Amino acid sequence: MGLTAVSFILSAGIYIAGFLRPPEAALYDYRFKLRGPLAGPGSRSAMSKIPEPFADANHNGTWDPGESFTDLGNQYRNDNEPFEDCGRDRLCPGDPGYLVPDTGENDGIWEEGERFTDRGNGLRDAGQAVVLVEIDDESYRLIPEPYPYGRGTVWSRVVRNLTDAGASVIAFDLLFDSPDHQTLNLISNLKHIKNVKLSPDDIIDGDEAFFSAMQYAADHGTAIILGAKRGYETNRVPQPDYLVSPTSNLHFGDSTLTLPYSIGIVDHTDDPDGVSRKYLLFTSFSKNPDKLYYSMGLEAVLQYRHITDSAGWYFDPGTKKFSIGNVSTTTIQNENAFLLNYYGPPSDVYKTFNRYPLSDILDTADYNLAAEDSDIMDLYLSYPGYKPFRNKIVLIGSALPEDHDFVRSPYFRYRNVKQFTPGVEMHANAIQQILDGNEIRLPAGSLHFSTGSAFLQLGMILGLVVLTLTLTSIFRPVAGLIPMLLLVIGWLSFAIGSFTADYLWLFKTALKVVLPNGFTGLTSLNIPAPGRSMMLPVVFPLATICILYGVNLAYKLFSAHRDRQFLKDTFGTYISPQLIDQMYSEHQTPRLGGDEGYHTAFFSDIQGFSSFSELLSPTDLVELLNEFLSEMTAVLLKNKGTLDKYIGDAIVAFFGAPVMLQDHEYAACLTALEMQRKLELLREKWRSQGDRWPEIVLNLQNRIGINSGRFVTGNIGSTQRLNYTMIGDAVNTASRLESSAKQYGIYIQVADKTYEAVKEDFTFRELDYVMVVGRKQPVKVYELISKKSDTPELYRDLIPKFEAGVALYRKQKWDAAISAFTITAELEDMYPGRQTNPSRLYLDRCSKFKIDPPPENWDGVYRLTTK
16 A cells, blocks of 8 residues: 555656646647648548538538538548559550659559549548638739738738638738728828828728728628737736727727627637647636637637627536537637647648638739739639639738747647748638537546546546556566556557557557558558547656556565565675575575586685784784785676685685676686786785885785686585585686696696687686696696786797797707796796796706606606695
8 A cells, every 4th residue: 555655646746746748748749740631632531621512401501410422532542542553654554645653663652643542531521611811922022012011902902802702701810900001101101292282181091991891791791800819018017908909990989880890819828838739719808807709710610600699608517518509619628728639730831721822812903913913813703613712711811930920730840840830720720620520539638737637637547556556566576567568558559549540550650660661551540530539648647657667666676675685684694695696586595405517616825825924913914814805805706706715815716606607717817817906906005005014915926726617516514504615626626726826936827628718818828738636637727817908018929939848848858948948937027926937847847857757658747746
């Protein structure tokens, strides 16, 4: 219970504090990029952008479920739609004379030009009701008017042309909150020009012309919506808010006048990371909080559906549905906003919505564009087969960078390209979403902590804590990682798949990486039907799982460490620490016996240590010995050696047990060299202490014997007292190599089996072919000099000359051998404390053999008579 409580409090605390908001927001956006656009050439959705014909059985002008319809598809090929794979430089069947620009012959990849079956989505699509008219760079270049454009010369003409084109609603994502600037400028200039026959009263006011155009639209059944927003009186504290509405020139101060337009709030709110993920339904102001001003998108839908203010609004606290007439959408908790289900990236590149530059709307026969006058709008008005604005909601806004009317949508970094979305397109997405009923459901109430869904969200955390704890408690710490990962992958797949309507998206995405150009039927993701997208939290469930696993793992590791430390404290004085670790991991108890294996034995001893006790007090002797053994043991353990025991000043150790070590010969040789380097540093330290130590301490030397072979390691002793040690012939040989090293005047002696394993890594001098005391089999022995890369220059010259002398010695050419060893004896380094060297030993041996030679068939083996 304690572990569950700690995990729950920790997970809930992190969640409530908001630390998980940034990654949750990133995964929110990732879902849109994974799903892709719902409209346009880059879409995998079969949702049609044009209304699909249907049989109106009840003659109500509206498609009702059950009435037959023609499923047209989206006019673009989706991944799962069949196509004719014509191949390189071949004609498509049934398409004579058409040369397909294919990149591969029958390559299984659809290229533009290859015919396909446009299957549709199985639903009746009403088509896109929204058309965009944007002030873009092309319009800025072509329209021969100063910017911002005047209402009399531009906007009144735009309203009349779109009305004539059959637009149902014209909504301006622009503010007309001050009088027409062109009219004011003209009047101001006329006052300063002499002999002007025109008076200000003779000028057609731009606001009057714009109002007249809007009245014309209203008379012809086209609704006009003008933008408004919230403003603040910055010179007052606190700053009261107010409605920034169209200028009074557009209603002439007459409150009784029936206006030919309504207003729509164009404000939007960004999430903390600057991304616009939700859309306001309405707003109110402090002076009259009961009066609601609808957003541009909601107002456009109401006008499109011919719903008046008298319909009233209704909010269902249970379902979170906000309704006006037959228009409804689900809000985020009790907010006056809903999640935006963006239909795609910006339309100027991805054609998510049909868009037209403002210059096209002005381009009639009686309006002359500066550079490219082709009377495009007249074609739209007169051509019977193409009516892009008829019965549409036409949104007008700016896509000019200098107007700064852009938002960051979840598609901001789509296909690794950063693109802001014009603000007018945010309204277009909201309108189309409401009309399609393509809302995003929030089963958890919110993706972040909110008081309205606190009980549900904290219940989810508690459930995940119990589930994860149940799974991980069954397994040991490392094995528990498997169910934890399965749980993480399962929730990730489910949560994101609930938005894309494809719970195999993770598998398909991975498969697409492996098979990027094939099996599109297997790797193509599903596309959710309108209203079927769910947004489930991802990060806080995953964080809960990981936190609980981490807490559980930490607790188990702490318990394991505590138990292991108890064993070490209890048995560490007489059982090897490595053995304790092994016994703990394998749940073994100490027992008599051992295991045979191929390992490396290691013996170390201080040269002439018996002389130290004569010159040092017992206290100083213990202090010196403790420091020496501590430093040498640290080197041993660092290189994964196992300490067997101390015998006075001697260190007995081995490599390769109880834990198997693949390169135990290398580790033993490296340990020997590092011990000698560490001893040199100790001697320097002792010398720096002045008269603290006698000369014998300052010249202290350490002999080492190393041998590899098969021997037994295990618990040797009695049932009352155990010692983890080694035993075997190879062990005895290593001990003899350490003791016999003094006869050669060397400090690291290695047997041939160890030498053969590491001869490419270290520099050796071949010493002898000897039979050590206590053995009947001879062994080749070597002096370990250094690592190959660190070979002293002295030995580069000495070793070949010495080994040449040994060869002469074995051929019983005593005089030649004596001459060779006389030369090498001069090269040997006789540092303080060294009493002899291999060259001197061979000079003495050759002189004796010259007087009393061995048999002619002598194999070169020399029998040592002393340890």
